[in-house]
Amino acid sequence: MFSSLKRFLIGRPLKSTELGEQKLNKLKALAVLSSDALSSVAYGTEQILLVLATIGAIAFWYSLPIAIGVLILLMALILSYRQIIYSYPHGGGAYVVSKTNLGVNPGLIAGGSLLVDYILTVAVSVSAGTDAITSAFPTLHQYTVGIAIAMVVFITILNLRGINESASVLAYPVYLFVLALVILIIVGIFRIINGQVPSTLHTPVGTAVPGITLFLLLRAFASGCSALTGVEAISNAVPNFKEPAAKNAAKTLVMMGFILAFLFVGVTFLAYWYGIAPKAEETVVSQLASEVFGRSAMYYFIQGATALILILAANTGFSAFPLLAYNLASDKYMPRMYLIRGDRLGYSNGIITLGLASILVIVAFNGQTEQLIPLYAVGVFIPFTLSQTGMIVKWVREKPTGWVPKLLTNLLGAAITLTVLCIFFITKFTQVWAVLVFLPIIVFIFHQIHKHYDAVAEQLRVNPNEIPDKIEGNVVLVPVAGITKVVEQSLNYAQAIGDYVFAVYVAFDRESMLRMEGKWKKWRPDVRLVTLFSYYRDLITPISKLVDTIESKAEERNYTVTVLIPQFIPKKGWHNFLHNQSSVLLRLYLLYKKNVIVSTVPYRLHK
Amino acid sequence: MFSSLKRFLIGRPLKSTELGEQKLNKLKALAVLSSDALSSVAYGTEQILLVLATIGAIAFWYSLPIAIGVLILLMALILSYRQIIYSYPHGGGAYVVSKTNLGVNPGLIAGGSLLVDYILTVAVSVSAGTDAITSAFPTLHQYTVGIAIAMVVFITILNLRGINESASVLAYPVYLFVLALVILIIVGIFRIINGQVPSTLHTPVGTAVPGITLFLLLRAFASGCSALTGVEAISNAVPNFKEPAAKNAAKTLVMMGFILAFLFVGVTFLAYWYGIAPKAEETVVSQLASEVFGRSAMYYFIQGATALILILAANTGFSAFPLLAYNLASDKYMPRMYLIRGDRLGYSNGIITLGLASILVIVAFNGQTEQLIPLYAVGVFIPFTLSQTGMIVKWVREKPTGWVPKLLTNLLGAAITLTVLCIFFITKFTQVWAVLVFLPIIVFIFHQIHKHYDAVAEQLRVNPNEIPDKIEGNVVLVPVAGITKVVEQSLNYAQAIGDYVFAVYVAFDRESMLRMEGKWKKWRPDVRLVTLFSYYRDLITPISKLVDTIESKAEERNYTVTVLIPQFIPKKGWHNFLHNQSSVLLRLYLLYKKNVIVSTVPYRLHK
Secondary structure: OHHHHHHHHHOOOOOHHHHHHHOEOHHHHHHHHHHHHHHOHHHHHHHHHHHHOOOOHHHHHHHHHHHHHHHHHHHHHHHHHHHHHHHOOOOOHHHHHHHHHHOHHHHHHHHHHHHHHHHHHHHHHHHHHHHHHHHHOHHHHHHHHHHHHHHHHHHHHHHHOOHHHHHHHHHHHHHHHHHHHHHHHHHHHHHHHOOOOOHHHOOOOOOOOOOOOHHHHHHHHHHHHHHHOOOOHHHHOHHHEOOOHHHHHHHHHHHHHHHHHHHHHHHHHHHHHOOOOOOOOOOHHHHHHHHHHOOOHHHHHHHHHHHHHHHHHHHHHHHHHHHHHHHHHHOOOOOHHHHOOOOOOOOHHHHHHHHHHHHHHHHHOOOOOHHHHHHHHHHHHHHHHHHHHHHHHHHHHHOOOOHHHHHHHHHHHHHHHHHHHHHHHHHOHHHHOHHHHHHHHHHHHHHHHHHHHHHHHHHHOOOOOOOOOOOOEEEEEEEEOOOOHHHHHHHHHHHHHOOEEEEEEEEOOHHHHHHHHHHHHHHOOOOEEEEEEOOOOOOHHHHHHHHHHHHHHHHHOOEEEEEEEEEEEOOOHHHHHHOOOHHHHHHHHHHHHOOOEEEEEEEEOOO | OHHHHHHHHHOOOOOHHHHHHHOEOHHHHHHHHHHHHHHOHHHHHHHHHHHHOOOOHHHHHHHHHHHHHHHHHHHHHHHHHHHHHHHOOOOOHHHHHHHHHHOHHHHHHHHHHHHHHHHHHHHHHHHHHHHHHHHHOHHHHHHHHHHHHHHHHHHHHHHHOOHHHHHHHHHHHHHHHHHHHHHHHHHHHHHHHOOOOOHHHOOOOOOOOOOOOHHHHHHHHHHHHHHHOOOOHHHHOHHHEOOOHHHHHHHHHHHHHHHHHHHHHHHHHHHHHOOOOOOOOOOHHHHHHHHHHOOOHHHHHHHHHHHHHHHHHHHHHHHHHHHHHHHHHHOOOOOHHHHOOOOOOOOHHHHHHHHHHHHHHHHHOOOOOHHHHHHHHHHHHHHHHHHHHHHHHHHHHHOOOOHHHHHHHHHHHHHHHHHHHHHHHHHOHHHHOHHHHHHHHHHHHHHHHHHHHHHHHHHHOOOOOOOOOOOOEEEEEEEOOOOOHHHHHHHHHHHHHOOEEEEEEEEOOHHHHHHHHHHHHHHOOOOEEEEEEOOOOOOHHHHHHHHHHHHHHHHHOOEEEEEEEEEEEOOOHHHHHHOOOHHHHHHHHHHHHOOOEEEEEEEEOOO
16 A cells, blocks of 8 residues: 555655756756745845845945845856766765865865755745735634645655656746746836836936945845855766766856846846845835736736746755765765665655754744845855865865966855854854854764764674684574474474473463473474573563573674564554564564574464 | 563562562552542532533522432442452452353353453553643643553562552542542531622522423433442452452452542532532643642642542553453453463563553554543443342352342442443443444453353363274484584484484585585485485475374374484674574474474583
8 A cells, every 4th residue: 555655655765777857958957956046036136125225225235236246256256167967077066176176175165065965955945935825814823834745745755756757847937937037027127128018117226325334235245146056056966967967067057147137237227227126025026016017917826836936846856965965975974875876866864854853943933034145145155165265175176277267266255155154153143153053063973873874884794714603503492382383383493403402481480380381292392491580570570590501601602593483464453462572572682682592483373 | 670670660580479568558549449430529510510511500500419419329339249259259350240140141141341441541541640730731742652551560570560559649638639639528518608709600409491402401311320339349350469468358348439429519619619610621620729829838739639540540451451351351251361470579561461462552543542432431341230130140040148238239339330231322322333343352362261261171181981093103304404513413313312304405506515415425424415406496385294294104104203413502692693693583494384393402602
């Protein structure tokens, strides 16, 4: 039943050889991997204006130079991530770049902060999408958390079906959003050119603004930079592209850069020109759309597309997280399970982990995840900075032909991202300090995992010079509860594999002990029965003591000790309730505490 | 850690030989086993008056003849349960009596309805006690369910510590309650005799009441009979008494009868004489106490003792349920686990089941369990009737010396209880119909369980004439994931116990398959390696197919098949997350689906 439900939700299992068909072409990849970055347009401008609004509408013209600053940063990031894609075509992005060029710890810091970041991305974007829905239908407000969880589950299932399939579903909304905003910007500018927008709505660029400070401008810039989160996703997911993967990924990245730049600058410019001020109850994009189109069908189309993309931004995390986890796991910094491809050839464990973790975040913050936005902007600028720096080191070390312009690109990128990072810590410390706590913890865990795997590998290594002790024989212990067919079958098997066979009976009172001994002598005089008495009506303690005694003698003579535990296999699941599970407990106890081999002899019930 | 917490809560384990010390003397038994019945005094009179109040205060004098009717029923029940105790000194009460004399199904109906009844008793009485507390401290009202659950947990733990210990704790409140009500009744009557109570407060007995109907009077009588629930508990718990158990139990029963009769008649009489009408916001006992004592310390003492006994009524269920479950389990109508004595010699599984089930009921009804009272009154009159009828059959069949008065006692009892049962169904059908649904279901489940145990016993029986096939040899399969010490150890063991040993390697791609084959040939040419290819990256399917092939060949030659599965035993619990649990899944699959013996070879990691 479980497996048919699974097949219904996820689809039929795919053969490993079908992997090629699961790769993405550029158009689908753009949709899946840039939804996070593109969705930032929906709130990036607003973030800048919110900071400037603390001075007043007179300061809004500063949004234009700030947008240009963000644009320069975007360009530097696109150019340098393009270089990363070509240099590291197996994906892993900031983690691999930092690890290779800067060392293990910078790599783990980059990887760890990206992992956390993708979890936050999913939580924040799904919550934002849910807010858009509950704003439209206020009666749903009390179910916010439930709706958000349902969405995460939906996206998780979609991704478990495979990236190609999820891309097919998700491409439409992304392109709809791009289309909607492009129309908005073009019509908006057309109206300006036509003179339909009075120029009194905005203060001219260059107006002196009393009370403006560098701190405030930097804070506004940092806020605007939150529009750049998600730019790195493509570099993590290069292996998901159709061949030639690196080339396709690089092209997709540049395409995304242009779209993002156009939309961001367009929205910021229009917001400035139309004199739009951020409001608590209405987003900047919504105000803009209603200025340009009125409350027409076009307005609702733009709003709908925006809500959709906010939810789908989560999907970028689902594409990038499992690959990053794979990279960390193949370097033994994360559990091995992240290496396994699931039924549909995705790294399902990564997908499921991301889904569960983001649900946890949503529940923990009761669906109010806005305060996490600065945290996750910082979480993305740390790997930005580290990967740029890593590339600088690479160019200086390797000095390939034409390395100087490449070096300059990354130098510029590193300088800007480091600056932004510093601005974040200076201007928003109260919101981002948590990153300084959890990053060291994550890196510590990575190292603990690595240490464990190394220790295991060392313990498992076969030493050809060391000849293991030859096993001279086998002592077999059969716990028995009475004289039944199960016991008969177990004893026969025990005699087939063992040199010495003991049956063990634990009695809770003297009479049953004597009775058992009497019956046994008549039934199987060939097998020695050891009877033990338990004062405390407990099987495990007396059997475990007997095992100790036998084991120490067996060890001297290089005998192994096997405990044969019969187990009922009832015909129906609920029958398990009707049989005491002492055999299960006994098995686990002996396996974990004693140096014996535990064999389970199934006894299948037919009725 | 778990075991020390357990020891702290429950106490040190007791030896089986200490069982005698856990038996109850009469005083403690009276407290534990009659708290349910005695607590009914707190609401019995009120139930009668509530029905009469639908006519008006003029009808209240009918409460006196109704109380006498209840008294007669009580007497009949006490006398006949006394006879049951002597005839069935091993406990089991109505279940054993009905089963022995009327047949299996009447027995199961009696047993099933009592089991459900005890669960309802606990839920209802704990909820009532919680109501008393939240009435005194209204700020606690929002935590009603939480407080009720905490109380059930507390009583459960107390009972897990052993009946003797719980009796020592619980005896005080029961005797306090009896003392409080005795004082109330004596002082109340004293004031009447002293002429301090005006006789205008009540209508004289015999006043004509317009609009009174037989239906209404019967309904009031049935409501009054709810004061008799819990009378049967002593007969179920005879084995908990100190020797001579039957004699002590019978004496305790009679003692309880006198106390119950005195308190019930006393409260009903005073309520009539003082002209007390039931109010939504104050109980009859509370009104009575405040009439007699004013709001003095004595009033609060009576109220406190009443709240306590309402909660402790639950404890009667905890004494009787496990013993009833034991009786049903030893007849194979309930799972065998109810036969096991826990660390403290109580039947812990029954205690825990009762605790969990009543918490479920409390949660399901959100702590508002009053509507369950009629249901559980019916649930107790069914076994009352069945056990009386059973005794009639017994006397007629066996005809011991002096059987006629015994027969008459039970005839009277059966007649009254059957009448009450009919009255319940006629006058309160909408509240009690559920019993007609769940009783058949419960009896059906009992039979299914019985059938299963019989089938198992038959399948396990050793047939001395049937000589089992001799095992001619053993084929051992060792799934390997690489060349490691674990594999080395497993192969050595496999060679020691097996006649044919195969190593099995499942590859997910061609390269790793060829690589493994090459390495294996150099390392262990003496063991045959079977390599399998899995298109779907899944271990279980290919291995299970191989097992099928080998098994069918082995069966022909009377060979057994053993699959040796190595399992890491990591040093720390969390390390388990770092190792794929495919070996666990493989083991369970093979055990449940294939006819092979599954052996686990532990490999203990030291770091």
